[in-house]
Amino acid sequence: MLFQTYFDCIHPIWPLLYKPLFNSSDYTYPSPRIPAALVLAIFAIASCVDNNSAANTENTTQERRNCPEPRVFFEEALDILQRRTEDDNARQPMNVFVPSIPNCQVLVLLALQQHGVAEYARAAILGGVAAAMATELRLHRAYEPNDLVEREIRSRLWWNLYILDKMMSGEMGRPVILRAEETDTPWPSISESDELELMSQQLHMPGAQARNNSTKMLTMSALHTTISLSIIMERIYRQIYGIAARKAICKDQIAGNSLRMQLWVELQDWEKGVDASPFRLDLSDELTSVPPTITNSVVMLTGTIMLHRPFIERWRPELEFAEPTSNPHDICLEAANRICVILEKYLERLLGGPCDMVFTIFTAASILLHCSKKVEAAAAVDIRRRLKQCIHWLSVLGKSWKTAGTHHQLLNDLFDLPQALQEPKPVEIPAPETNGGSFASLLNPVTVPFPPAQPPSAFTDDWSFLRDFGDSTDQFYSWDVELRDLLDGGFTLDEGQGCV
Numbered sequence: 001m002l003f004q005t006y007f008d009c010i011h012p013i014w015p016l017l018y019k020p021l022f023n024s025s026d027y028t029y030p031s032p033r034i035p036a037a038l039v040l041a042i043f044a045i046a047s048c049v050d051n052n053s054a055a056n057t058e059n060t061t062q063e064r065r066n067c068p069e070p071r072v073f074f075e076e077a078l079d080i081l082q083r084r085t086e087d088d089n090a091r092q093p094m095n096v097f098v099p100s101i102p103n104c105q106v107l108v109l110l111a112l113q114q115h116g117v118a119e120y121a122r123a124a125i126l127g128g129v130a131a132a133m134a135t136e137l138r139l140h141r142a143y144e145p146n147d148l149v150e151r152e153i154r155s156r157l158w159w160n161l162y163i164l165d166k167m168m169s170g171e172m173g174r175p176v177i178l179r180a181e182e183t184d185t186p187w188p189s190i191s192e193s194d195e196l197e198l199m200s201q202q203l204h205m206p207g208a209q210a211r212n213n214s215t216k217m218l219t220m221s222a223l224h225t226t227i228s229l230s231i232i233m234e235r236i237y238r239q240i241y242g243i244a245a246r247k248a249i250c251k252d253q254i255a256g257n258s259l260r261m262q263l264w265v266e267l268q269d270w271e272k273g274v275d276a277s278p279f280r281l282d283l284s285d286e287l288t289s290v291p292p293t294i295t296n297s298v299v300m301l302t303g304t305i306m307l308h309r310p311f312i313e314r315w316r317p318e319l320e321f322a323e324p325t326s327n328p329h330d331i332c333l334e335a336a337n338r339i340c341v342i343l344e345k346y347l348e349r350l351l352g353g354p355c356d357m358v359f360t361i362f363t364a365a366s367i368l369l370h371c372s373k374k375v376e377a378a379a380a381v382d383i384r385r386r387l388k389q390c391i392h393w394l395s396v397l398g399k400s401w402k403t404a405g406t407h408h409q410l411l412n413d414l415f416d417l418p419q420a421l422q423e424p425k426p427v428e429i430p431a432p433e434t435n436g437g438s439f440a441s442l443l444n445p446v447t448v449p450f451p452p453a454q455p456p457s458a459f460t461d462d463w464s465f466l467r468d469f470g471d472s473t474d475q476f477y478s479w480d481v482e483l484r485d486l487l488d489g490g491f492t493l494d495e496g497q498g499c500v
Contacts, residue, residue: 002067003030006046011194012291013356015219016108016160018153019194035102037080041109044073048116074113077106097129099136101153107133108161115168118358118398120469124168127161131177134161140183148189155188159227166230169237170306171359171469176238180231187227190220199290215288218278222292225270225279229296229303232266236307239263246310253314261326263307271300287345294346295356301342302360304335305367333371333383336364340386347393358397362469365390366483391487 249256308328
């Protein structure tokens with residue numbers, strides 16, 4: 001059942017495995033030919049999917065009750081990676097770093113899983129190890145032997161890892177590791193069976209009957225649009241957010257603004273190309289868009305905000321390059337509003353509540369909170385309504401993915417909690433030795449919080465899963481801090497009132 005969940009919910013957006021190698025019998029009981037560590041990594045991320053979002057039958061519901069926590073699958077996958085063979089009981093941590101396609105696949109899946117349960121730093125480390133291993137395996141170079149299956153396996157793994165690297169770079173403000181200019185690996189083939197599969201899951205909507213959707217997934221073609229978007233995102237993160245780039249933009253605002261508008265044209269051209277393809281976003285009542293279309297659309301709009309946001313405080317109408325249509329404040333606000341419109345229609349239709357959406361919603365909320373204080377009262381009403389929406393979505397996604405991971409995090413000391421919410425600080429202790437071995441323990445410290453004494457019932461959400469977003473050296477990082485403070489302390493966004 002977890003295999004089925006993986007291929008229904010995760011694979012359409014992250015098709016890093018060569019699905020034609022798996023058959024329907026693997027969905028019920030994985031065959032011995034599939035590496036055990038890979039099976040456990042698949043289970044680790046599939047078991048995070050929100051139970052209420054997946055189509056449940058009496059049998060699958062019972063299976064979910066008996067299903068171990070995602071942490072167990074995560075640790076067992078690391079445990080098996082430490083063995084030279086699956087039958088070898090002797091664990092050697094260095095075996096984790098032995099370059100192989102299965103090992104690299106496992107590391108990428110575990111990085112995605114840790115990202116899903118808001119362990120962003122650990123996800124970045126796992127992704128970094130996977131990137132180094134992929135380069136050692138020369139996945140960044142075109143595969144010359146005439147083995148089409150092997151070529152496809154390598155290509156899918158490489159380009160999904162490339163996309164993951166850009167996602168982690170943008171969310172955490174970290175340097176890009178993998179660069180498009182350093183690879184000549186062809187994009188994955190669209191002539192594969194998972195390209196033409198139908199969107200087989202039933203779409204569940206609260207208070208409404210489920211309906212079957214027979215839309216073709218076009219999974220691999222969708223991956224092509226994701227790759228092309230990620231290449232643009234790489235340029236944004238390197239040429240706008242790179243340390244040298246920041247200094248250059250501060251010294252020469254005209255050149256910086258020219259670069260901003262050039263990259264914006266690239267994003268707009270990407271959107272025009274998508275609109276002219278089968279992946280045009282459907283905002284009609286039919287809502288026929290496949291999950292990658294929705295994800296890519298909001299990622300593009302997130303990229304728009306990330307591109308223009310650093311220029312908001314520097315932009316003035318009187319500047320010689322300041323055309324009215326280039327106002328970064330207006331561009332960011334429009335992008336945030338468009339994100340809300342898309343997610344208002346589609347978020348509940350995406351199985352499992354994709355963890356990829358959390359940063360997008362957080363970024364949109366940060367812009368909306370900032371803009372709510374800059375516009376007139378009449379315009380602020382709609383902005384506050386959308387901000388409430390974003391906070392609700394973050395709460396829902398936080399409860400489904402973060403709670404599934406059963407992890408605990410310290411609140412960042414940077415943020416001041418209201419006195420009513422202050423609690424004794426958690427004490428971090430080393431993880432006890434488990435079946436996961438020493439390497440798993442190093443990656444999985446246990447944080448044991450002291451139980452609070454009757455915490456206020458009004459503030460039941462734990463927003464600590466948002467703490468690792470952003471780069472504290474950015475000028476606009478204070479906006480994100482302001483949003484976190486708002487969430488941590490409760491909020492009042494009634495019409496006509498400010499934010500508290």
